[in-house]
Amino acid sequence: MVSVVTAFSRVAEPESQCIARALRQRDSEFIGRMVSQYHYRLLRYLVYWTSRREQAEDLVQETWLRVLERAGQYNGRLRFEPWLFSIARNLAIDHLRKQQTATARHRMCREDEAGLNLPAPDFESPFLAAARSEDAKRIAAALGALEPIYREALLLRFQEELSLAEIAQVAGAPISTVSSRIHRGLSMLQASLGGGADAA
Amino acid sequence: MPLENHEKARFLLHRSLVEGISLEDRHWLDAHVGQCAECGRYADLSARAVRALDWFALELDPAAALRVENVVRSRAEGMRSAEARAKSLWIGTAVAPFGMAGQSIESPQPRMADRIRGVLVAAIPSTRVAAAFSKKASGRGFR
Numbered sequence: 102m103v104s105v106v107t108a109f110s111r112v113a114e115p116e117s118q119c120i121a122r123a124l125r126q127r128d129s130e131f132i133g134r135m136v137s138q139y140h141y142r143l144l145r146y147l148v149y150w151t152s153r154r155e156q157a158e159d160l161v162q163e164t165w166l167r168v169l170e171r172a173g174q175y176n177g178r179l180r181f182e183p184w185l186f187s188i189a190r191n192l193a194i195d196h197l198r199k200q201q202t203a204t205a206r207h208r209m210c211r212e213d214e215a216g217l218n219l220p221a222p223d224f225e226s227p228f229l230a231a232a233r234s235e236d237a238k239r240i241a242a243a244l245g246a247l248e249p250i251y252r253e254a255l256l257l258r259f260q261e262e263l264s265l266a267e268i269a270q271v272a273g274a275p276i277s278t279v280s281s282r283i284h285r286g287l288s289m290l291q292a293s294l295g296g297g298a299d300a301a
Numbered sequence: 302m303p304l305e306n307h308e309k310a311r312f313l314l315h316r317s318l319v320e321g322i323s324l325e326d327r328h329w330l331d332a333h334v335g336q337c338a339e340c341g342r343y344a345d346l347s348a349r350a351v352r353a354l355d356w357f358a359l360e361l362d363p364a365a366a367l368r369v370e371n372v373v374r375s376r377a378e379g380m381r382s383a384e385a386r387a388k389s390l391w392i393g394t395a396v397a398p399f400g401m402a403g404q405s406i407e408s409p410q411p412r413m414a415d416r417i418r419g420v421l422v423a424a425i426p427s428t429r430v431a432a433a434f435s436k437k438a439s440g441r442g443f444r
Contacts, residue, residue, distance in 0.1 A: 237357065290354075
């Protein structure tokens with residue numbers, strides 16, 4: 102009888118609780134399945150942040166290792182995705198900061214040496230690489246020009262379909278700020294498609 | 302048509318996409334967009350912008366995904382065994398003082414007496430101390 106009740110409670114257990122339990126118990130089978138299940142979404146989120154595919158790939162792995170380290174902080178009461186994305190976000194921001202510092206140092210060095218600016222980056226935008234229609238290409242160019250915080254807001258709202266409160270949790274910002282980021286991002290995308298009247 | 306109506310329509314269009322609007326606002330918006338070509342075009346652009354986001358499809362590299370999965374699995378297993386070892390060590394450390402306390406009450410006393418006797422006998426073998434210990438050991442005790 103007890104085993105039936107236990108089995109039933111396991112079945113009825115919400116997904117977030119299962120994830121929290123698996124993370125606490127270091128259930129490698131379950132965690133492996135999660136890595137596979139969330140791989141695409143996490144990679145896409147990190148591409149939106151870094152604009153670089155290979156850096157995003159590295160950060161995906163770092164994110165999961167950080168998830169394991171901080172497993173005790175996730176109690177399963179809230180959905181897993183916002184918690185996962187907030188960890189990825191912090192890593193991406195740290196990474197971008199280091200990159201900016203290194204670039205600034207390199208540029209100063211080069212300017213001191215030859216008085217020249219660095220050449221434009223020689224990588225293809227992952228947004229353009231993924232765009233397969235004319236609209237998508239226009240949107241890709243607009244996305245590439247947007248600051249990562251606006252790209253992030255658009256992705257989390259329209260592709261991940263997170264609520265405003267969940268996006269605010271990921272971004273560590275008030276709901277009103279998140280809402281205005283989405284408005285602004287959307288206006289810029291509309292402008293790129295030929296609207297423009299309301300674009301900032 | 303008053304200008305405020307167009308502004309209201311655009312505000313509601315964005316709001317409907319971002320956080321949703323009430324049924325009453327939805328009816329008003331639909332009626333306005335149905336009558337106003339400019340706001341209709343704006344509504345179409347908004348919908349196209351959101352749809353365009355969905356057209357991005359990154360191509361996944363299955364080998365890269367598997368590599369990440371293996372690294373994370375392996376780290377999880379490593380952490381689990383390290384935590385299990387730490388747990389055993391903790392339990393062992395917590396239980397050890399109780400075991401030692403038990404030993405000091407029962408078994409160590411004779412051993413300690415033997416040790417003292419050995420030391421004394423080695424130092425002064427012919428004294429009464431050695432004899433006294435021998436008597437105690439044979440059950441007669443000290444006199």
